[in-house]
Amino acid sequence: MTDDELIWRIAGGSGDGIDSTSQNFAKALMRSGLNVFTHRHYPSRIRGGHTYVEIRAADHDVQSRGDGYNFLLALGDSFARNPQDEAYYGDEEIKPLSENLDDLREGGIIVYDSGLLDSEDVPELEERAEENDWHVFDIDLRSIAKEHGREVMRNTAGVGVTAALLDIELEPFEDLMEEAMGGDILEQNIEVLHDAYELVQDEYEFEHDLRVPEGSTEEEQVLVSGSNGVAYGALDAGCRFIAGYPMTPWTDVFTIMSQNLPKFNGISEQVEDEIAAAALAVGASHAGVKSMSGSSGGGFALMSEPLGLAEMTETPIVLIEAMRAGPSTGMPTKPEQSDLEHILYTSQGDSNRVVFAPGNPAEAYEQTRMAFKIAYDYQIPAIVIIDQKLSGENRSVPKDFFDRQPDPDPGSVLTEEEIAEAAHDESGKFQRFLHDTEDGVSPRSLPGQKGGRYLATGNEHNLSGHISEDPENRVAQMDRRMQKFQSIRTELDEDHESQQSYHGPEDADYGLVVWGSQQGAVEESVDRLNDQGYSVKSIGVSDLMPYPKKEMTEFLESVDEAIVVEMNATAQFRGLTQKELGRFGDKLSSLLKYNGNPFEPWEIVEGFEAQIDGEGQTPGTNTRIEPAAGD
């Protein structure tokens, strides 16, 4: 735990302006030269229910939400007063205060809206505040808001109070408000902001020493979520068609794409179901447009047949799977990494697809671009896995990072001139599925191209696409399709910088293995463990299929023992690793978490200590160690 960082939590009900307020607050901190990371927690409800967003800001790089937090702004829950007699969620009116205390660090600050929340309803608040040296400020935010505008503006009053308590200038907040609104609303908000700021300065005494750290990042940064990363990556990869059906948390990517595609002269289609969505992506790609679709667990389940169709017809598509807790509809707004096996193996037959799992928003951008490149060069479906955490978390990324050339290359598509030179059968049909290619890729033609007629079919087919059950043809076609998979692995190994993320000293004794969204938390815990005297490094695995055998073998051979950290109950990635490598069964244990919340770094530190030093005792109630199973 470090003192040189601010982790500001704003808590309240959906509808209290938690999202917009926190976005602006994060941007204001980012513009002052700090690195920021936001973490969003919300229930699966339309209105009301307990929600919070955390913003972590520090001068050093921030990879995760951190451990706990040190500033709570507890707004009232404006929609908590349930009109129905039965309230299923307990006493929500005090939740923004009571529910958030457990993670508040010693010496932290609490600001609550005394106009709406009654601290007397929170048992032992005073006692706990004293014990933990918390600084409590009860301020009637509602009245301040009402005086200059409307009650709903108490989020702005809360920002004013925060600024006063932490000694932040108001100007950046005013700038951001001006960018977002205008007219009376803007004026009123600015009045509320100043009023709250001055009230605290004039009438409250405070002894806390928490301040916003000084930022020194000079390059311009932008706030980007995993969903933004995926969407920008797709747009820069030349994707101009998306079809989808809303489902949390995939909806974020779909929304960003739908809002941007018209500006890119592209097409977005919201369709009747996920089977249609993936089938539309296949149809658009078949006709020559770089296209994508995606969903979350349950919706992705429906995509399994168009996924297989894309593979058999060798139609490139990119699918996004934004995981949430399962099985079935599970916990819609909670992250989990339990769809891995579903994503790797869904669809019938010996089916192959390319699967990438970026570990942060910047990787989401890079790897979505890579997914398009591989999909279109090799005519194979590519899937990018994110999850509810990565999808919604915002991080500061240097703006220059996105300054890329768009990629209009549709991959292995022939021009009409090339088609004229290519092989045709006796009836003049283009031999689209030729075997004798080195990398397994037979170039394709597009409907409408002269001389390129062929049949795309989900059945086994011969060179021109006619349905065929000829045994020799079957084996040749299967082998060629599988050859592509080998070629992709070779290309990824040889021609590109590793997509895996390494962290920590190269010669470390112990290894942490992570994939996807937990990468940041693991990297942070690696730093802490090394500070504590352990010798630890980590690998964040992004290539899940084809599996990076070479890199993983080297990593695992170099350590005495390794722990796989993942958010599921059945150690899915460890299972994949043992299946792919066929060894290391005695070296690999797992640290698992599946309670709906992502790992915090301290949990990984404790888990590591428990496994390495602790003779196998369980590290805590939220995580579980699965010992090495042997080969």
Place this chain on the structure above:
Amino acid sequence: MSAFNAIGEEREIDRDEYTPGIEPQPTWCPGCGDFGVLKALKQALPEVGRSPEETLLCTGIGCSGKLNSYLDSYGFHTIHGRSLPVARAANLANPGLEVIAAGGDGDGYGIGGNHFIHTARENHDMTYIVFNNEIFGLTKGQTSPTSPKGHKSKTQPSGSAKSPIRPLSLSLTAGSSYVARTAAVNPNQAKEILVEAMEHDGFAHVDFLTQCPTWNKDAKQYVPYIDIQESDDYEHDIHDRGAAANMAQEAEESLADGKVLTGRFYVDDDRPSYTEEKQAIGEMPDEPLAERYFDDDYDWESERSYDLLDRHA
């Protein structure tokens, strides 16, 4: 330079161009109604002026899905019930293509029923042919969504308790802007209707009655049809939606009694196609999207217009 020179090229097109040089032996049974659809389509396509290379035929699964093998055009033999979503995306990606989707009654009105409703509602500019033989043929004779109530089969040995789907009424309600029924036993009418359907600017649905001599000898698909446009008994206004609804209902009720009414039930020439609607609201480019990837002069840089600072979901 266009990547798709074949599209819009004006020339005389011979129907033989649609016949594969090496003709795969059709696996349809002798006397199958599917031969009638193939023949009508081969006659209709040259009349519409579309070459095999600008035609994309998307089929589903079943006997009807094999149409692709016997018609030489660009083809996409998709999966059960999914010809429509594949076809409509291809049409959006490259509106220069003549897109035709085809499937059977199980494929189109059963497993793909949801896609049918939504494609009709959106009024995509394409033609949809449903081979309606009131039976599952390729899986050897199970009850289909259009099988009459009481129809006995291996999977419904006591006779179906379900009323059949009413494809014409459903199509009309869902929003198809062209609704017709024809029959394999009537090749001339079939060809005329297919020409009209392809020339129609919007979603044209043709319920095509096809006999299944192997598994459904009882179906009325063999019975001489009555052409409602030709018959003096009917003065049907195809532009009147209400009249079309009544006529469709009569056709669907009388089919079970062996009175087969065919012809155009509804034509709406005024409704804009989905492409036109999308273009009007600025959600679809005027030029075919698929062309852009081949256009050396296209300014991809200018498209990089997402504003990084403002974009946060």
